[in-house]
Amino acid sequence: MMSPTTLIRRIAPALACIGLLAIWQVASLVLKNDSFPTAIEAIKAIPDILSDRESLINILASLRRMAMGFGAAVLFSIPLGLLMGRSRAVAAFFNPLLMVIYPVPKAALMPIIMLWLGVGDVTKTLVIFLGVSLPVIYHSFEGAKGVEEKMLWSGAAMGLSPLQRLVRIVLPAALPEILTGCRTGLVLALITMITSEMIARQSGAGNILFNALDMGQYDTVFAMIIVVGAMGICLDAIFERIRARLVRWSEPQFDMPLSFS
Amino acid sequence: MILRLISANVILGLAPIALVIASWQGLVSFGFAPAALLPPPGHVFGRLLQQLVTWTFQLEIAATLIRLFAGFAIAVVLGVSIGIAAAASPAINAAVRPIVRVLAPLPKVALYPALLLLLGFGHGSKVTLVAADALFPILLSTYYGASTVEQKLIWSAMAAGTPRYEILFKVVLPAAMPSILTGCRIGLVISCIVVFLAEMITSTDGLGHALVTAARTFQAVDMFVPLITISLLGLILNALLGAVRSYLLRGFPEA
Amino acid sequence: QQTIRVGWTIPAEESKYWMMRRPAEFPDLGKTYNIEWTQFQGTAPMTQALAAGALDCATQAPLSLSNGVVGGNLKAYIVAQHVFEKPGGFSVYWAVMDDSPIKTIADLKGKTVGISVIGGGTQGPFNLLLKQNGVDPTKDIKLVEVGFAVSEDALRQGRVDAVNMNQPFAARAEAKGGTRKLFSLSQAMPNIVHILEACRADFVDKNPELVKAYVRDITSGMKKALANREETLKVVSEVLKAPVPVLETYLLKENDFGRDPGAAPNFPAIQKMLDIYAETGMLPKLDVAQFKHPTIVAPLQ
Amino acid sequence: MKVVPSRSSEWVRPVTPQKPASAIIEIDGVSQVFQTSAHKDHVALSDISLTIDEGAFVSILGPSGCGKSTLLYIVGGFVRPTSGVAKIKGAAIIAPGPDRGPVFQEFALFPWKTVLGNVMYGPRQQGVRAAEADAQSRSLIEMVGLKGYENFYPKELSGGMKQRVALARTLAYHPEVLLMDEPFGALDAHTRTRLQNDLLNIWERDRKTVLFVTHSVDEAVFLSDKVVMMSKSPGRIRHVIDIDLPRPRRRNELLLDPRYQKYVVDIERMFDESDGAGFPA
Amino acid sequence: MKVVPSRSSEWVRPVTPQKPASAIIEIDGVSQVFQTSAHKDHVALSDISLTIDEGAFVSILGPSGCGKSTLLYIVGGFVRPTSGVAKIKGAAIIAPGPDRGPVFQEFALFPWKTVLGNVMYGPRQQGVRAAEADAQSRSLIEMVGLKGYENFYPKELSGGMKQRVALARTLAYHPEVLLMDEPFGALDAHTRTRLQNDLLNIWERDRKTVLFVTHSVDEAVFLSDKVVMMSKSPGRIRHVIDIDLPRPRRRNELLLDPRYQKYVVDIERMFDESDGAGFPA
């Protein structure tokens, strides 16, 4: 037997999606705007995309790039963020550099990037990498900063070297916060996966979307948006599983009591 | 003592930037990049100084900044309030969580044409795009921070007779502040990127537009001036945010 | 086996679409040489890619190519031509709403006008026409960038008072009705060349045979495209992911752009355009001869 | 585990919940079961019944981990018991309120507020004007011996200092019932004695009800009207002992009082005898 | 503030740093000044000199906030003193090391590890094989009375239980010097007594050096060879008292020993007399 609240919790995602689609449908009917098709039109266009072999290959190619960019970013950013969080000097060294690099839109740097990396996978993966690494670095940074000093002292007293402390104490202690960064990173990975294909396209989900946009086929554009949204839900659900497993120890003991009564 | 520490840190921070500029110069000098695509840094900074004092360029910067701040401010207000509400109330959480899951990963640029038609070619569409993109990192960080607030802090405040909704402002908000500010930092960077991108796609003013016009006619130096400007803006805004941060978090152990 | 890196865009390069989609129809393609296709949004980024050496050949517009030459140290040859404005065929035009008070170009004074790319290829003739009618394009109108895809909507929503129209969007808008043509580019000059094929000079000089094979295939691709409209519709539909019935309304019909059967570049027309750009201050004076390769130019058999 | 019958001494009476007219807090059959991360049930409190009279000073003694803090959370309204009810003035406790002021074992100071800010929080929340709250808070801070530390942040305080701030913060808003979880645990003997006296003074003056968790038998006997002894695994009430010593109590007088000595020795012996200590031999 | 001359009793000697051959820890003129958030300097320790012999059990007593924890941090190598040096075996202490095992006042358990995981952490780090470390840790956990809680996470433990895990975690890797900051502060009298005995047993068996912060005069006298009394504002050493009681000590024997009584009473009196308590009258 499921209690009503768990039942609601279970079906809440479906309800929310349906709600969103309904709002969309109404809004598009009210606004009457060709570049903003109704939800139903968009949904009708989905099968066309998903039944096309080539589209599927495109989407898979994009996902592969995303996975690579995301993986590389996580592997690179967590150590950097942790180091920055634990060493003032490292933070002082990298912080201004990152803050100079990140605000520049990669699209604007395309001519230069093309010069060295061409227009292929490497460039797009790099863009995804940059998008993901931003939140992961900063959440790792702040997470590492917030680690209780005495825990590190305990570790040091047990004979852990600074590196070991970083890996075996700072990393797990900051993990909840790091994972928040990874979650934001996942969101940005999907976004940059699409936008990295805005200017130069070979094969990919963004290719489908921006082509449709250029051609003014807005039902396909929005169908693609729905597909990306669905990917978002799936990836997020998988991520949530992993997260819950990794940081079970940090879950609050009691529900936030503000919701009593 | 503190002054010396700060200046040491500043030097440490400037070092890699100087290194980047030096290798940039190196790339140009040793012919790894044609000057038509990558002008020498000296030219770019020279032109930047020239431009900075001109009224038209200042107007471009102002246009970009207005959009940046407006979009970022909207994102902060929405992100923080929704994030805290979702952490505090299971009902809101149940509604917000799936919506965030769906909406967060959408490529918002794809909606830009629709936004243009709905909100016009002025500030509105760009501000909305900035807000939409900067919102989710802030929201997610806030939610994380708010949902891990030490229970006994809330209990203490409740026992002191704080009404529930006030607890959100008096306890949850300040206790979640470290995370919120991390989210804001990410949101700020994204705002910089998106405002620029939006101006690149369709605009009649702003730094992004300045870049596009220069790029189309291959005026490499003029193309790099807005790029460097947005870089510097990012650096300055981030430094300001850092100052706000160390003020707000002065009581926290990690500050 | 050599590879040639080609940039392309949508929507009007039928010969290249044939090469992409029906490679078996081309004897050399995939056998003596390979093509690595990369799609771009617009011609300007492709010019940058050519200048950066990231592409060997690409679709170009006369203006973007010239910009690359003037500002980007690019040296390139025009090897083929995709579409142009043939007299009587489609010409990019500015539309207003039926009930708009704007009746002549002069009426545009003080209005908001949309153009697909500010500083783009259409702006030269556009500026010229405005000037001829006593409208200063920099002072008298408010110019906003409106991509072709959203032109119709922007106009209908009243975001702009006049906006440029291109195929296939023009066909769609006309089918719906409610808009009318104010003026078209052909009024500035006939035979405007919209897009052509250009290859980097150093690449051509190094691989003349390779480029020759490529240009040969473009030529034959154009032939196939014009000869077999039904198949072309399918090919274009595959590339554009646009339904055939939509394409049916204009593609390769009277209301479409013109295509040279041999894909031959119309150098005099291009020179005329360069002159207009020079006249309107968008470019210094340029001679089209520098884009001409003595032998490698469509049509090639 | 059965309840051991009380020992045959006149001041130890068996656990029989009864309800005098002046009861302010009634705990009736309260149990608390926690779900551990290993998805097992862990019984922290088992069938606790206890009545606390208005104005009484009740101490809870018990082995570490027997559920003292949990019991306090339930009375505070922070945690809902798995079964049973706790009532205040006849009404079921469902939420925290300013009538019950907790001093937590972990202090739970607001890290973003200074010492003064922490102490002033309660009065300000109760609508006391700023100037007045400031003055009151400063005198409380002085009372707990932290004059000069008003503008320190919690992270800059020692353990004992934090504990004293937590104490002052709760006293500042004058709750009717004080729920104190080892409030003097981190203090040296000297400071502790002073604060015990201060607490007794406040209590005698305002006649607050105090529920006081402590590990010191001395302290419990010295301060309380009633000592509740708990045992472990699962947490149960073992004995309830009325402390029949005259008030006002002075420490140096009391130390010489043989009755005081007897209480202390007897309670200590009970501790030792209790099989409920849950401690391996 | 001048150092009060020592009282005329044979076991109180003035603070004179001296260096016997067997000194393991030497603290020499150590001061610690903190920068507060208000950008003021706060002197926590002022000119502390102290020598601890190898194998000695030294307790530190002092009013809350006098710098006991800070002193421990310095010996641990966690904090560098503002001036002066602390040495271990003649070498300046510049970093923490497995020769000095701290038990922190705030426990500082690893929240992502279970009780067993926390306790096993040290031995594993020292290269003890998993099975062996597991067995050792389990027996330590049993010693501190937490059998059955091996798989609990720290957040699921009571205050006293966390403290015992922290104790077990440090004992598990056998540091030569134990730096214990009120390690029994959150424990009930019964558990505390047992653990005191266990600690004494370990100490007598392994002849560890122990630096022990406590608030209980009883405890200090019962356990120590030497009691260091500190005073506050700024933290200074007031007295160093050698406890000349026979070993092994048994609590019930000792309680009847008049010398023990005298030590306790005298130290308590010193506390009261000390103007350094920094406490308003």
Ligand SMILES: Nc1ncnc2c1ncn2[C@@H]1O[C@H](COP(=O)(O)OP(=O)(O)OP(=O)(O)O)[C@@H](O)[C@H]1O
């Ligand atoms: N969130 C939780 N999950 C599982 N068990 C818990 C949880 N919180 C507390 N417990 C268990 O409940 C029991 C009682 O805990 P409580 O904190 O009330 O003890 P206590 O009497 O206050 O002990 P101490 O004197 O050491 O503070 C302990 O055995 C503890 O392990």
Ligand SMILES: Nc1ncnc2c1ncn2[C@@H]1O[C@H](COP(=O)(O)OP(=O)(O)OP(=O)(O)O)[C@@H](O)[C@H]1O
């Ligand atoms: N980070 C800091 N900034 C400023 N002052 C500090 C800081 N840490 C400690 N202090 C001050 O140093 C003094 C000594 O602190 P310490 O924790 O060593 O005291 P203690 O003797 O351990 O007290 P307790 O018995 O209460 O634990 C205190 O007055 C405290 O306010």
Ligand SMILES: [Mg+2]
């Ligand atoms: Mg407790």
Ligand SMILES: [Mg+2]
């Ligand atoms: Mg301390």
